[in-house]
Every structure is written in structure tokens, then in C-alpha cells.
Amino acid sequence: MLRTTLLAASRSHGARKLVESTPLTRPVVERFVAGSTVDDAIRVTSELAGDGRYVTLDHLGEDTADTSQATATVDAYLRLLRRLETAGLAPKAEVSVKLSAVGQFLPADGEKIALHNARRICSAAGVVGTTVTLDMEDHTTTDSTLGILRELRADFPWVGAVVQAYLKRTEQDCHELASQGSRVRLCKGAYQEPASVAYQSKAEVDLSYVRCLKVLMAGAGYPMVASHDPRLIAIAAELANAAGRAANSYEFQMLYGIRPEEQRRIAERGNTMRVYVPYGDEWYGYFMRRLAERPANVAFFLRSLATT
Numbered sequence: 001m002l003r004t005t006l007l008a009a010s011r012s013h014g015a016r017k018l019v020e021s022t023p024l025t026r027p028v029v030e031r032f033v034a035g036s037t038v039d040d041a042i043r044v045t046s047e048l049a050g051d052g053r054y055v056t057l058d059h060l061g062e063d064t065a066d067t068s069q070a071t072a073t074v075d076a077y078l079r080l081l082r083r084l085e086t087a088g089l090a091p092k093a094e095v096s097v098k099l100s101a102v103g104q105f106l107p108a109d110g111e112k113i114a115l116h117n118a119r120r121i122c123s124a125a126g127v128v129g130t131t132v133t134l135d136m137e138d139h140t141t142t143d144s145t146l147g148i149l150r151e152l153r154a155d156f157p158w159v160g161a162v163v164q165a166y167l168k169r170t171e172q173d174c175h176e177l178a179s180q181g182s183r184v185r186l187c188k189g190a191y192q193e194p195a196s197v198a199y200q201s202k203a204e205v206d207l208s209y210v211r212c213l214k215v216l217m218a219g220a221g222y223p224m225v226a227s228h229d230p231r232l233i234a235i236a237a238e239l240a241n242a243a244g245r246a247a248n249s250y251e252f253q254m255l256y257g258i259r260p261e262e263q264r265r266i267a268e269r270g271n272t273m274r275v276y277v278p279y280g281d282e283w284y285g286y287f288m289r290r291l292a293e294r295p296a297n298v299a300f301f302l303r304s305l306a307t308t
């Protein structure tokens, strides 16, 4: 119920104005967001890289409604990629891109514009020697995002994508994606989805996650296990062993600010641990999805409003 309310609020203009105008929100947001500038992104990336973690950077933004905003987002990624190169961080950090931030929902030619913009980001990433992963948004975008992924991979075979275990289609998508060189980030899924397309209970989502993991670990691609769930992380490690995978043939991923000790522990035991680091001013949708994932975060948020 709380999850549904928070996810509905994540798309409400009124709720957004209310939450953003509360100055006391900021310290809570900072738990999940690296900061608002590219300098913040670089600082946090160097800190994480300093203790052996890898990074994927998200310039926050989604559901862009005008072309100039989409172009500004591309420019922000190009600046970020140049800064990663200058700081010597490109081998440790890639970027994650939401296609809706680069134009996918624009009324005329949205998909074409998103593909063109994603290509510009991929070209720049290729020049500095890093990779790009396409985030996955709600289920109405899955076909479009996977279609754009196919087009991009023809020129940039290292482009990865996210798939969401809560969608009933995802096991089949994993079969199609588990090919040589294909980077697939498997997560549970963070949006409000109808029962016609998505499993609704945690148990069903977890079972689907394990089925997808089995397909990806047995396949020829590069699985990226994006979860903070200790049980699924242990199962992923067992499946990787059973498939005879070397430690460098798959990786674990978590979100910035969530289970940092576990992130360090996984990196220290010799696995690749990549942290998803969002930065920028458009934190509202991302922040609300993090609150929705865990009721304790709401209590933490409300407590800080009461005590600050």
C-alpha cells in the first residue's frame, strides 16, 4: 500500500513540488545521491574506486518532454565522460542512461531522437574506453528500449541493458540476450506494474530472479547481478561457480548508499562490485523509488524531518 502510494507520488507533479520545496529533504536525499554537480560525481567515483569498487554513473533525469532538455542531458554525459578520462577514472567507471531522459517519450520521433542521442553518448564512451548501460523504465518502454539496444549493439557491442525480474516476459528476454559479449544487468524492478505483466509478490519476483540468473549464468554473456538481497547474491555466486565462471566473467552491483559494507566485502573477496551512482538536480523520481523499496527509509525520512 505504502509502496503503491510512493510510486504514484513519484509521478505526481504536486507531490514533487511539495517534497522538493522542503529544505529538510536534502540531507536524506544525500544518502542516495552523490551530489548535484559533475565535480560531486567525480569525487564520489574516486572515493569508491579508491577502495576497489567500480562505478556506473547516472546523470539524473527522466521523462524529458522537450528536445532541448534531451540535448542538455547528452551534453552532461559528454562532459562527464571527458572528466572521467581526465581524472584517469574511465577504466573504473561507466555510465547508465535512461532513454526517457534523452528523448524516448518526445511526441514526434521520440525513439529516433533517443537512438541518435544514445549513439552520441556511446561514441564518446568508446573514445574514452568505457561502456554504457541502458536503464529500464516501466513496462511500456521495454520493447522500445530493447529495440534501441539492438541498434546500438550493431556499432557498440559492449552496450548493456537492464532487465527486470518482476516482468513475466523477462526470462524469455534473458534467453534472447544471453549471447556472446552481451552485458545484462538483472534487477528486481522498481516501478508500479499491473498484474497482467508483472509478478506482484516478493516470493514470485525472487523466484523469477533466480530463473533469470540461471539463464544468464549458463549463457555466453556478461551477467551483472544488481541486487542488495543477500539470498540472491549467494545464489548468484553458487550459479556462477556451477557454470564454471571466472570471477571476471560477471559482476555484482548495488546502489550508492545501500549496504556499503557489503559492497566493500564483495570487492575484497575478489569479485567485481559496481556501485550505481546518481548525481544531478533531478533526483525526485529516483529518490521516491528508493523510499518505496523500503518502508524503513520513509521512517528515516520522517524522523529527519521531525528532528532536523
Ligand code: FDA
Residues within 6 Å of the ligand: 134, 135, 136, 137, 162, 164, 185, 187, 188, 189, 190, 191, 226, 227, 228, 229, 230, 253, 254, 255, 258, 259, 275, 276, 289, 290, 291, 293, 294, 297
Ligand atoms: P529487495 O528490495 O528485496 O532488498 C533486499 C535488501 O536490500 C533489503 O532488505 C534492504 O536491506 C536492502 N535494500 C533494498 N532497497 C533498499 C533501499 N531503497 N534502501 C535501503 N535498503 C535497501 N530498477 C529498475 O526498474 N530499472 C533499472 O534500470 C534499475 N537499475 C538498477 C541498477 C542497480 C545497479 C541496482 C542495484 C538496482 C537497480 N534497480 C533498477 C532497482 C531494482 O529494481 C530494485 O528496486 C532495488 O535494487 C531493490 O531490490 P533488491 O534486489 O535490492 O531487493
